[in-house]
Amino acid sequence: MKEDKENTRPREKKVEIKCEESEKTEKPNKEKKETMTKIVIRRLPPSLTKEELEEQLQPLPEVDYLEFFSSDTSLYPHLFARAYINFKNQEDIVLFRDRFDGYVFIDNQGQEYPAIVEFAPFQKVAKKRSKKKDAKSGTIEEDADYKRFLEIYSGDDEKLSSTPETLLEEIEAKTKELFAKKTTPLLDFLKNKQRLREEKKEERRRRELERKRLRDEERRKWREEDRRKRKETEKLKKAEKVPEKDKVQAKEEQPKIKVHLLYCFTRNHFNKMNLIFQLCDLP
Secondary structure, eight states: OHHHHHHSOOOOOOOOOOOOHHHHSOOOOOOOOOOOOEEEEEEEOTTOOHHHHHHHHOSOOOEEEEEEEOOOGGGTTOOOEEEEEEESSTHHHHHHHHHHTTOEEEOTTOOEEEOEEEEOSOOOOOOOOOOOOOTTTTOGGGOHHHHHHHHHTSOOTTTTOSOHHHHHHHHHHHHHHHHHHOOOHHHHHHHHHHHHHHHHHHHHHHHHHHHHHHHHHHHHHHHHHHHHHHHHHHHHHHHHHHHHHHHHHHHHHHHHHHHHHHHHHHHHHHHHHHHHHHHHTOO
């Protein structure tokens, strides 16, 4: 018996789930499909105007919106015009489509343009906003500031004695005074910073000019020194060239002296020999 109790399955408890009546009943679909009443006519001639289109669409059913867009030159070569129409009655759309879908429009040059009629991608229609009248329009005479202005400039000679140029000068002088008086710690700090920057810039420029002057002075001294050395070397070269010429002349004259001495020697010797022969011939 114990084994049977162990093998037997436990009894399942029945749980009743009570659903509310509101959940059981399906919620009605409140979303209503929007009726499409706006169509677009595409591939109209580029030279077509709104007046010509309205004339060719006659007789036109009841519409509350008609917008015409001329051709856009940036879309070349697809230069077509288009028009958007919103019908009041949806039944008129089928008749309009059967009439103008594939309808051939002819431009001034005689070219044919078969039109295409289809539902517009955007079904909403732009609302015409009525221009509200300005509440203050035509009430300047009742304005307190305008009355005060008239009281000040009522046409007295004393008040209007100043010219526009003097008035401008006075206004500029007053504005300058106000700007001069109006100072804050931040403005003072910025002014001091700008002044220090300008002083550093001026000091840097002064140092650059001094360095440039020193470089020019050194270059000038170096050129003078180089010029002086060149002159000394030229003088030394000239001085060395003179003894060389003397030596050359001495070398050229030395053989001449030797020849002359030899000539004198031979001549004297010849005279002596001639004297000896003469003495020998004596009786």
